[in-house]
Amino acid sequence: MTFGAPAQAPDPLEVTAVAKMLIGGELVDAKSGKTMDVRNPANGEVVGDVPRGAAADVDAAVSAAAAAFPAWAALSGTKRAKLMHEAARKMHEVVDEVAKLLAQEQGKPLAHAKIEAARVAENLEYFAGLADKLRGDYIPLDDPAKFGITIRRPVGVVAAITPWNFPLTLMANKLCPALAAGCTVVLKPASTTPLATQRAIEAIASAGFPAGVINTVHGPGGEIGDTLVGHPKVAKIAFTGQTETGKRIMQLAAKNVTRVTLELGGSDPMIVADDADVRRATAAAAIGRFFNAGQACLAVKRIYLFEGIAQEFMTKLAERAQKEWKLGDQFATDTKMGPLHSEQQRSEVEAQVGDAVKRGARVLAGGKRPEGAEFAKGWFYPATVLADVPEDSRMATEEVFGPAVPVFIVKDLDEAITKANATVYGLGSSIFTRDMAKARRAAEQLDAGYTWVNDIQVAYDQLPFGGVKQSGYGKEHGIEALEGYLEKKSVVLASG
Ligand code: NAD
Numbered sequence: 056m057t058f059g060a061p062a063q064a065p066d067p068l069e070v071t072a073v074a075k076m077l078i079g080g081e082l083v084d085a086k087s088g089k090t091m092d093v094r095n096p097a098n099g100e101v102v103g104d105v106p107r108g109a110a111a112d113v114d115a116a117v118s119a120a121a122a123a124f125p126a127w128a129a130l131s132g133t134k135r136a137k138l139m140h141e142a143a144r145k146m147h148e149v150v151d152e153v154a155k156l157l158a159q160e161q162g163k164p165l166a167h168a169k170i171e172a173a174r175v176a177e178n179l180e181y182f183a184g185l186a187d188k189l190r191g192d193y194i195p196l197d198d199p200a201k202f203g204i205t206i207r208r209p210v211g212v213v214a215a216i217t218p219w220n221f222p223l224t225l226m227a228n229k230l231c232p233a234l235a236a237g238c239t240v241v242l243k244p245a246s247t248t249p250l251a252t253q254r255a256i257e258a259i260a261s262a263g264f265p266a267g268v269i270n271t272v273h274g275p276g277g278e279i280g281d282t283l284v285g286h287p288k289v290a291k292i293a294f295t296g297q298t299e300t301g302k303r304i305m306q307l308a309a310k311n312v313t314r315v316t317l318e319l320g321g322s323d324p325m326i327v328a329d330d331a332d333v334r335r336a337t338a339a340a341a342i343g344r345f346f347n348a349g350q351a352c353l354a355v356k357r358i359y360l361f362e363g364i365a366q367e368f369m370t371k372l373a374e375r376a377q378k379e380w381k382l383g384d385q386f387a388t389d390t391k392m393g394p395l396h397s398e399q400q401r402s403e404v405e406a407q408v409g410d411a412v413k414r415g416a417r418v419l420a421g422g423k424r425p426e427g428a429e430f431a432k433g434w435f436y437p438a439t440v441l442a443d444v445p446e447d448s449r450m451a452t453e454e455v456f457g458p459a460v461p462v463f464i465v466k467d468l469d470e471a472i473t474k475a476n477a478t479v480y481g482l483g484s485s486i487f488t489r490d491m492a493k494a495r496r497a498a499e500q501l502d503a504g505y506t507w508v509n510d511i512q513v514a515y516d517q518l519p520f521g522g523v524k525q526s527g528y529g530k531e532h533g534i535e536a537l538e539g540y541l542e543k544k545s546v547v548l549a550s551g
Pocket of ligand 1: 218219221244245274277281284296297301319456482526
């Protein structure tokens with residue numbers, strides 16, 4: 056195999072990466088020979104290119120994964136675990152290189168890209184630890200001459216489809232449980248962030264996985280997504296992306312009754328009671344909203360404040376937005392927030408803010424594009440806080456996938472929970488209070504897959520994560536993630 060040698064880390068400002076696809080253990084171009092450019096969102100410059108795959112490439116990748124599946128599924132959990140631990144080691148070796156690619160193509164600050172790249176290795180370790188611990192059950196039956204057992208079998212070929220906001224962590228969330236369970240994988244990264252993922256996969260594969268266990272295809276989802284999702288040899292689709300795309304995938308999956316897990320959009324509420332530690336709550340709100348330039352599924356997207364602390368909270372959050380979230384090039388060491396990922400992404404956030412302002416919202420921080428030569432060519436937008444936002448405005452009703460947040464004032468917890476739940480989404484949620492009774496009610500009554508109490512919205516490897524309502528279904532993280540990649544089969548044994 057031609058991949059896997061840890062290359063010399065390139066200079067971030069000079070690198071132009073030419074990536075391939077990994078299919079059946081070989082690094083290949085698209086059969087058509089076509090490629091697509093990948094650009095830096097901070098200045099529009101081309102930073103690399105990848106093959107522009109088509110249906111024939113998807114078919115080759117799925118066929119390679121299907122051919123590799125029986126032997127990989129039959130390998131002992133101990134051997135799968137060993138390979139995954141080695142893959143984690145290989146991934147650690149390339150963290151700096153992968154992080155540079157990620158910062159370049161995605162726009163996030165280099166320091167944050169490094170954290171994300173290192174998370175891949177951590178995720179590999181976590182699921183490697185589970186690969187040799189899969190087991191079934193013994194079930195007594197009414198008839199004493201018989202008994203039942205359950206065995207757990209890997210589902211087969213997994214199509215893993217990921218978005219551009221956290222390309223590496225969201226790839227690892229699918230790849231790692233799939234490998235641990237004994238599934239083979241065809242990964243399709245977002246077409247605007249394929250470089251870091253491809254390099255990470257090459258490092259992982261170089262641990263010695265058999266050819267065809269891990270494959271990649273590149274290309275716009277609109278062009279190759281349907282072929283991948285509708286492929287008869289794909290047994291499971293693990294998707295993260297927009298709710299609208301998720302709906303389309305569900306429809307396509309129905310053709311072959313392919314199982315799906317969907318990690319979709321969110322509009323997470325944060326409730327701050329009048330007994331909360333306001334300083335801590337504003338710190339969590341700022342990180343929860345402005346990290347990754349607000350392009351996160353789990354993020355503080357609507358804030359509900361009790362009257363007693365509302366003014367203090369708004370003042371402090373606006374101060375943090377203006378002073379702490381320095382915009383800039385992703386490779387400048389003092390940058391806290393890079394550009395938005397695309398022109399369309401910035402236009403969307405601007406339109407959502409503009410709609411609220413036109414309808415009477417007050418801008419407490421941000422609210423318009425930054426000026427200056429360093430921002431002229433990129434998709435920059437500042438940390439933005441809005442008050443008096445109409446509850447039927449776009450800011451309140453849609454997912455805001457950028458660094459802008461509306462704050463609302465509520466009279467009590469009943470009103471806060473009712474308003475927090477008044478959305479089609481149900482991904483994360485949080486409450487800040489010193490009152491255990493309030494915290495418990497929020498945990499029990501907020502419609503979401505996660506509730507943080509007095510804490511920053513960070514997902515943990517150990518805890519299952521997934522949405523309710525139109526935020527999707529199925530779990531990533533935790534032991535529960537394995538369930539999506541395993542089928543529990545019942546066996547009855549009678550005396551012969
Ligand atoms: P997107 O839906 O546009 O794209 C996601 C992936 O799907 C990409 O790889 C894309 O190429 C592919 N795709 C597009 N059309 C397809 C089709 N017809 N068939 C198959 N694949 C197709 O999402 P995005 O804009 O890249 O990501 C942002 C969205 O993702 C936000 O809504 C965000 O909330 C959500 N998200 C959710 C989670 C979560 O865990 N719940 C995590 C991160 C992001």
